[in-house]
Amino acid sequence: MHSATALESSPHCRPSPDGRFIVTLRASGIIVRSTETLQVTNAVTLSFGSGSPFASTAASTSSANVPTLLWAPSSTKFLVSTADQLDVFSALRGSEFHAIVRNYSSISGKPSFLQFGARDTEVLIWSASGLKLVVLDVCSSGVVEISSPKFHQATSASRGVSLRPGTGHLALLARSGGKDVVSLHRPADRQVLRSWCPETLDAQGLEWTPDGRWLLLWESAAQGHRLLLYTADGQHFRTITASNLLKGPDADLELGIKTCQMSPNAELCAIGDYSRNVAILHTQSWRAQLRLPHPATIAPKDTLQVWQEQIGAEPLQGRTTHTFVRATQILSPPGSATEHGAPENKFGCSMAAFDSSSTLLATRLDDSPCTLWIWDVVAAELRAVLIFHTTVAFQWHVSSRELLLVTSQDPAHQGVSFVWDPLSNGPTPLVPEVYLPEVRAAGKAQVAWINRESELPVLFVSDTQHYLLLSPSVASDGANPWQQAAVSHDSSEFQYGSPTSNHYAMDDEDEVMDDTFSFRNV
Template identity: 35%
Template structure:
């Protein structure tokens, strides 16, 4: 494992945000916005903010990736299409939003809230592209769409939610050819007017109303586009009951889904409560619905009928799955041991004047990139992670941690890497690795081992002051041929972590991410092809060597980067036939091997 410490040296609130394509990372340190390259770790921009800017109530957002540098004064020399990249970044507080462009140091856009009569800025995000900014006001009074080209603004009244974490709104997904993280054109937004839920479908650029649909829900909780942009899933509040509405892309109600009747009235343990989470399974063929009854239902998009049930039981007795329980000794050393089945994980504590029935249901549900694995958490056993194999339709591994699980994140490019974060006071993460060819029919399969424990307390200090550390961790969106990386941090700093070591930077790779002319890249490549310089070693060969601080210096990473040895056996993640398998897989459904496709 290697870590690079790029923590700020200021004793002030710090916010960090990597770009969607992992080319840069932005950090708000004191009264400055610092943007650093994730290739060379050099400081690209150091932007001073006005004294009136409220650092404590700030938020940072990157623009959606764009393949063409529209802000460049001259077109690039190279004829090949440039990879998608985020070129703009915004930093906002309660009253003002400022947008900066990495391609032009002199370009700046400032959006002021004016008198603030409609409330403070709660959520600020880029719109469908880098020329649009969406701002949600306080008390869900309005959402504003700003055009950075024309200065035109469109007010959308009575949005139901504040827009945080994409709740209640979303752009229709675009094709993968438009880039990683690219957004479509039509905006779907939930609104609440005179006690009635409304679905607004807004046109691109102009944000004119394409369709205004009065929903049949009593208290809609969210909206989700399918990845192919054909369907909209809207679910009702849990207090209303189990109610899921499927709409077409133009706003027509296709089907309303309710829970099947149980054989016995007391089977679910709780009656009257419905849906808690909704996620589309990668592949456009399946929709997963997590309920308060501790069951995940996977629906087929051909009929929107349940075809798979993933049940979470209070007592674990699954002979085909491996169960690992975290142990902590007197010295604080963490390890995993195989738990004997049947195993009973700890239940959520019941508070005074509370019932245990309210602390249950599937609150976290994550699918890997190819939709073959699913990780879930049931609130009744908050320390337990269920990892399901959707080919064999049964649990593959069950992890019982010492602390409640906070987040489950699959790597965007590597479908076998799962990052688990719990509510520790120290920066401790869990990295679960699933071999793509492992079988779930035997608990003795060596590839279904316990997760690796990443203890980063020696690499990043706790924040200064009496405020508790708010640890956060997320994957960087690296390419499939690159080694995975993540960013871990708190209010006052962050570090970059490579669990398998860093990739070696080839000499002909451009060192300046913002140099679209590519002079250094072309000249260096020409020298290699003509034999003037030796061919640098490939990444696979470089990964066989140690990844210490000396290697980091040879690879071109800036001085001062610290490297830490660890995580033996990472070479087992490499698979020569992985690419061949993906190439021959085609567009087959993840449930083909289970025979479910033959039912529909």
């Protein structure tokens, strides 16, 4: 693999959605670098008091004191928030855009979750009590409050809100008077365009399709298989039930939907439930096109690759090694186990995702979380099974087709990842400690795709101290894409007046800020 120079990192280091930049929040300030040249595109000096959480971002353990770092959808701005202040900066060199919201918790209470809206200046803030969702425009000072969002915790809030691609209409799932309520909000002012009570008892999520033609709403698994389809203006089109998804006379008695995943081209929808099957719907007719059954035993063959991880140790350095052998005999995927070795009572498929070409589907069963299944949905065949020693998660590359990143979820192997594609000789291991100068604490390393469109795919590897970029290629693929990059480690990046920095004395009330407003007496 080709690698770039390791750079200073922190627990708050994020690549932008389009993969062009990486922002790092440190005690000395904020640095934004280009992923192509590794040059600094913006630097911000933070001047807080001694009690600021930014004074000890690496050591802070209090959840109330940990700042939040988020990228805007366009990747031109990013957000930094603390318990009582929210700042939006530009990632671009020469831009002095800086919006401040002071005491923003006074308008929503202590926030439990934040995310950008459809615009770079729009921020969605969920109150920890779940009483309301606040839509805040940091430029116009506009505030819209939407009461009773159904989901407000950080782990679930995103399931209850969806932004329509292209237009930016906001769909929200709320709960009022013991009933589910869906509301559509206009892009400009977020006023209600339409609202209705769907025919659900306990809806668990809603989502716009990638083309914005349909709004999907699915019922709790305890209420059976129910997927409700609405047109873009909120008109009910069809309800898909168990009879459309399952076979057999007792289909209506089975537990319902665990996951609902759309393909990038918006032509297919994968439905996972508590069975070992995944149903594929075609969105032209919204009928079940095929069913993918996960077999209890796997028989390898020429058109079905089965790779098993083998763990060893290097004789000199003592590092754990990860290699893969291709199975030739019939085998059964390993199940899951609790800390005491007893099997966990988990079933069905709650993880599924299409690759960028919408031709491959990766799935993981909850009763076998160490195994990934790769399906060819065009041929309706199982193409590969990847068997690991630990529970894994996965992520397809956003633009490179058929390219999968698999990451171990075991705290003892956190950050250990594998890159796989159908033409490779098994998954390629990536161990962060091989590339990073130090991996000081287990469980802190992370690996993710850089979603920049380039000739070769790029990986982001980081821990709390350093980060670097990797290109999973071999020497014959060409020169190191970063070998000409000159990287500055000089702390003068933060000096006031530097050509690549903007200085903001955030504790100075007399400092003149662009696009600044405060909520002090709400």
